[in-house]
Amino acid sequence: MDEPALVRQLVRRSLAWGGPLDAEEIVVTNSCTEALGLCLRAVTRPGDTVAVESPAYYLMLQLLETLGLRALEIPSDPRTGMSVEALDVAARDGRVAACLLVPNASNPLGSLMPEPKKRLLAALTATRGVALIEDDIYGDLCFDNQRP
Ligand SMILES: Cc1ncc(COP(=O)(O)O)c(C=O)c1O
Numbered sequence: 001m002d003e004p005a006l007v008r009q010l011v012r013r014s015l016a017w018g019g020p021l022d023a024e025e026i027v028v029t030n031s032c033t034e035a036l037g038l039c040l041r042a043v044t045r046p047g048d049t050v051a052v053e054s055p056a057y058y059l060m061l062q063l064l065e066t067l068g069l070r071a072l073e074i075p076s077d078p079r080t081g082m083s084v085e086a087l088d089v090a091a092r093d094g095r096v097a098a099c100l101l102v103p104n105a106s107n108p109l110g111s112l113m114p115e116p117k118k119r120l121l122a123a124l125t126a127t128r129g130v131a132l133i134e135d136d137i138y139g140d141l142c143f144d145n146q147r148p
Pocket of ligand 1: 030032034
């Protein structure tokens, strides 16, 4: 059972995330890695392909390997992150089950995906039936006045 005071704080913080959450939507985990594992298990089966940034955070690649998933590296810009065009081409044949990425201050690139590109990515993955998993571990660390 999650700690209610913690969940309340997370709900309050989610007001700044552009999509306020209900307490029932929150699952508290022991780490970001555990959360990513749960997300991946929810939307993939062993043998599936998962699109990731290139370069990607190395533990993500280990996690994919542990779960029996294939990593498909998508070219990524050091300033604006994963190439939506390249993902579009890669996902055309319906063989990309999920896309796992760090749009805000990615590791190791530090890239920050601009808002319009995020919208494009969300629209594309919805159209192609690709589950989108956002690792937003660093969203609060961005330098802009406003949280991305
Ligand atoms: C992008 C990214 N995701 C996840 C993690 C791992 O987070 P945790 O230690 O909470 O599992 C890190 C740690 O460096 C990271 O850089």
